Amino acid sequence: MAKKPQLVADTRPWRDPAAKPFVRIRNVTKKFGDIAAVADVSLNIYKGELFCLLGGSGSGKSTLLRMLAGFETPTSGTIEIDGQDMSKVAPYNRPVNMMFQSYALFPHMSVAQNIAYGLKRDGLPRAEIEARVAELLQLVKLTGYENRKPNQLSGGQRQRVALARALAKRPKLLLLDEPLGALDKKLREETQFELVKIQETLGVTFIVVTHDQEEAMSLATRIGVMNQGEIAMVGEPTEIYEFPNSRFVANFIGSANMVEGVVTEDEPDHVRIQSKELGTDIYVSHGVDCSPEQILWWAIRPEKINLSREKPAPQAGVPSETNMVKGYVEDIAYLGDMTVYQVKLDNGRYIRVTKTNALRGDPEAISWDETVWASWAGTSGSVLVS
Template sequence: MPNVPPAATANPPPRSLGGVSGQRVQPWRDPSAKPMIQIQEVRKTFGDFVAVDGVSVDIFPGELFALLGGSGCGKTTLLRMLAGFEIPTEGRILIDGQDMSTVPPYARPVNMMFQSYALFPHMSVEQNVGFGLRMDGVSKADTANRVAEALDLVQMGSFAKRRPHQLSGGQRQRVALARSLIKRPKVLLLDEPLGALDKKLREQTQLELLNIQSKVGITFVIVTHDQEEAMTLADRISVMDRGRIQQLGTPAEIYEFPKNRFVANFIGSVNLFEATLAVDEPDRAELDCPDFGGRIHVGHGVTGTIGMEFSVAVRPEKIRMSRKPLVDLPNQMQGTIKQIVYLGDISIYFIEVGGGKQVRVTQPNLDRWAEGEFTWEDRVHIGWAADGGVVLAQ
């Protein structure tokens, strides 16, 4: 049988409006749920170049959905088609049941927040936030009330009179978010919204963005190349490469059960062992692996034929390391520590095993001087459980 994540519950608990601590709903598992966005066999070409190649996906109301991939994978082109800045060469995009084929960008129930924030430098914070309402002819009183409400939502009420150049990068990002939300769109599109922030501020802002999205209940579609950002923010992630969706799922599904080598490599760190199938039973499998120096044991059956080539993907944190043999683990080998990277909370060990292959192992630093337990050129035993790896056919 294939290595797949366990089935979700039929009736998931409701999503809390309290932010990241709340339980997320999973409407994509409910056959009766109505999508907010329907992308149907969308293809976009620029001359001979295929930017988006037959993408189909449903995105649901209140979902925070991430388009994740490297440069040129098609994620930004897909976002621009949602916004109406690009027209699909083939296929359809529906938002709240309406075909967007003939709907111009300004008439779509969406708003877009750009990485550059695009704030007007000659306007104050409150003028920037209220600009769209003024263009729509909303009264001064209503505009003032909604601007105050939007600024309070992003905790920028005390900065209303300042100009953009008087704000930090994180504050400008909040102003841009308030301006994007003030017209109450059904869908907010975010193009690398946190890319200009430093690492610590970006992590803080990610949590704030989650809380804001939970409070307003608007569907968010975010484009990012940052896997950690996608894992932190998204209910579901669409991993893209060369214009196609390589895998669609929750962060846990994509990380723990990658569908192919590309996803396994792109999301997090992974060790890949090339192997051939030797034994395949309903509840176990064995694969011959020269780099491993023997057979890799897997705690489930594999969809394939004897002699078929596979890759076994093992995350670094799934591997245990010891000076003594790991007799309780079915998969183990010996190696020599060739490199150590100390990151504070964890240390990364690069261990050379038979044939010169290097295996990456991460260990939490539970003790203050944990980095002294192992050192360069130490001979160690490493191993993982039968369910610690994922067998990939692609």
């Protein structure tokens, strides 16, 4: 008799209504004059998370991080860390450390001296400091570099020294402001995985501020997308990407084709959207909380669209002549791992389609100026009401 598979407990505390947040931000506003850099933000972050605050310039993410560190005081609202109200706690007394984008290493000190700086200021015994420095050097894979100066290190190595120094005093919460921003693309991608491994090894709660969507998606247990001082959406990376809650989030995270439409059928198991922009009806094979004749938006990721030279056969359960549109390939961008097609539809609108390059030098690949059909499944897009 086959054994029943064992159920693995869900270790994601944000899915447990009874879980106690490690960081609790309640109705926090920060104004500079009449301008609200952060506007009535409420957010729970749990112990052991690697949480990313993601947003563009001026979205309020760095201001929120600085309030957590104690470098800025909220105009209103409260911040709690590990059950303690931080409103009257000075930055140097908070169970927090911060790693800056510039790394801010002391140029005249060696790697070991930089890491040991905070421990020496606290008056720890020399043997204890040396043991802690050796432990951190091993953690960040810099054993043997302890006597080098920062100018003798690569950008990635300096980043790891700054991380080790920030972790030296065993903070309960580590704040990282654009930690990988100074690295080139390839090194940044490699370092993302190292950072995740270090965080998982230590179990320290990380809050990372970044404007880089790919970085946030690679690092985070959850992402808080910020826009104009507010939290636009909080969710796991797959939720943020696959199920955006607004046009802003759909456009900000990755790439999306978005069209306006009008609801012509509204049933519990499907809706039908008439879209003049797309030049076809869109059949969505699930219900949506909307009203008949309501104007809304439909967004679909480029990789969710199929391209074919021949008109596709109707899909099972989807009315004919819906979820397909004709056009021609006006431009192609070959990116190595995938190809991006710019397709001009018969009504003049453009859509973007991506295809993974699974075959090397595919002789059957669609090329420039070919007439094509773009089609998609009833579950491929997202219906957005705001």
